[in-house]
């Protein structure tokens with residue numbers, strides 16, 4: 304049953320064929336270092352576990368090729384870097400050395416070696432030299448203390464605050480292994496819509512237990528903090544960041560945290576956004592708020608301040624707000640403050656142009672926030688592989704002399720986790736791939752979506768080349784499919800209110816203008832799209848001139864973002880030669896057809912997959928087929944109610 308997916312990509316399924324022969328012949332022996340370092344121990348344990356799986360038996364304890372961990376090799380470089388190399392010894396046998404400057408580097412090396420072996424590489428010729436591209440590779444959990452998960456679709460929270468600290472679920476260790484295997488080194492354990500409970504004495508031992516459990520895996524613990532906590536749990540009258548008693552309170556909290564958790568990572572803060580408290584409540588700036596918390600942490604930790612802010616915008620274009628609030632604060636943040644910016648300026652839509660803040664604040668440390676949980680992308684159903692979405696953003700030239708990846712590389716990347724207590728962790732087998740891909744891209748944004756998919760498929764399902772050859776392209780095209788059937792041609796924010804599942808482009812009566820899908824589609828009898836050029840909201844002006852120029856002309860721009868930037872008549876001639884109306888419809892159809900073909904192809908892959916997971920994915924794809932039709936048909940029906948245009952002639956994919 305492949306444990307119904309619980310093992311994630313760490314299945315270590317027995318090798319077969321020539322890969323098995325090679326490993327058998329190599330006959331690996333994990334050499335006991337006798338080192339007391341907990342990370343080294345964990346690395347040895349994982350090597351033994353992994354090799355046992357791959358060999359189909361416990362590895363020999365002598366007489367084979369030694370695997371040696373050298374975790375203090377005197378090298379310098381990024382923390383976490385490692386080398387793995389096979390050498391020929393005098394006795395004719397090989398020796399595999401995993402070396403690194405620190406023990407966590409060794410652990411990463413062990414996982415990397417196991418990945419290579421899992422994919423069938425020859426142990427005698429393994430040669431790896433890797434270093435993480437960025438220092439912070441984080442998961443942000445939107446988990447609440449009561450066990451619910453905001454925008455979580457995989458069951459209740461994996462964190463059992465009720466039974467901690469006495470009880471530590473073994474799942475917390477498997478979670479750490481999974482993270483370490485892809486290089487994740489920071490975890491924010493609670494929702495950014497933060498409960499102040501995490502700053503109470505009661506929670507401190509719980510946090511400490513987790514931090515202690517994860518330390519060997521190279522994971523530092525962070526918490527989200529509520530800006531008004533000094534009032535709610537501190538008994539103060541104010542949370543004004545300039546008030547001495549407020550500063551003293553935060554300093555005392557930080558002191559307690561560091562006493563219990565010496566390597567505590569720091570605070571993540573959502574302030575003055577969607578009703579959360581913040582420094583603006585006291586007429587202070589984001590920088591004043593962030594710097595006060597940064598002073599409380601001192602050089603021990605980091606304040607990660609979110610740039611996702613919006614308050615009732617009246618007539619302003621919502622996508623402009625973060626830039627307007629933060630750009631003037633460039634250079635005003637303390638050195639241990641990082642600004643965390645979502646990939647796009649709206650909110651984790653199936654496709655958005657990259658956020659204009661990237662590259663625009665050269666004197667501010669900036670990291671990228673991606674969403675692994677698929678809030679707006681069908682939630683945990685079907686196949687939607689997100690690496691291509693993230694790559695699109697990472698590879699985008701900002702026009703400020705760097706790509707988005709280059710802007711964030713000195714700092715890091717955070718992903719909103721998609722984990723829950725479901726047996727398969729993520730609510731859907733294929734959503735595991737997104738957790739995996741996020742970690743791999745944070746480790747190295749230069750990896751291709753294709754390579755990451757191959758790695759994941761081979762470790763998680765089957766190494767059979769026919770299987771990999773068929774499945775990987777399905778994954779690679781799945782993101783464009785969801786864009787096509789939900790919001791083609793640059794449309795965005797067309798989903799149902801509140802739950803964000805399913806189409807609702809007609810909704811126009813919500814209290815705040817920027818909550819309404821109609822605010823984003825601006826469709827009427829004549830046309831559709833949001834004019835963000837000079838004649839409209841001029842959000843385009845927030846981008847570097849070279850980038851703004853590329854989006855300014857609807858006739859030459861990449862039409863994937865067409866209606867994000869332009870309001871156009873239904874009769875507008877698109878680059879395909881079709882009218883906008885016909886092009887829109889052909890894209891919706893293309894999305895539906897892509898899902899149909901994924902479902903069909905999956906059926907042919909049955910021989911390669913265990914029954915449980917085969918059925919699980921097949922059922923999930925059946926839901927996605929329904930969703931795709933629902934999005935297409937409801938959207939088209941609504942546009943038709945405005946423009947009264949006929950459907951173009953042509954064939955529909957079979958129902």
Ligand code: GCW
Nearest residue numbers: 445453454495496573611650
């Ligand atoms: O995407 C939106 C979500 C909210 C979330 C918010 C944020 C945690 O709908 O649920 O709140 O973004 O990122 O703060």
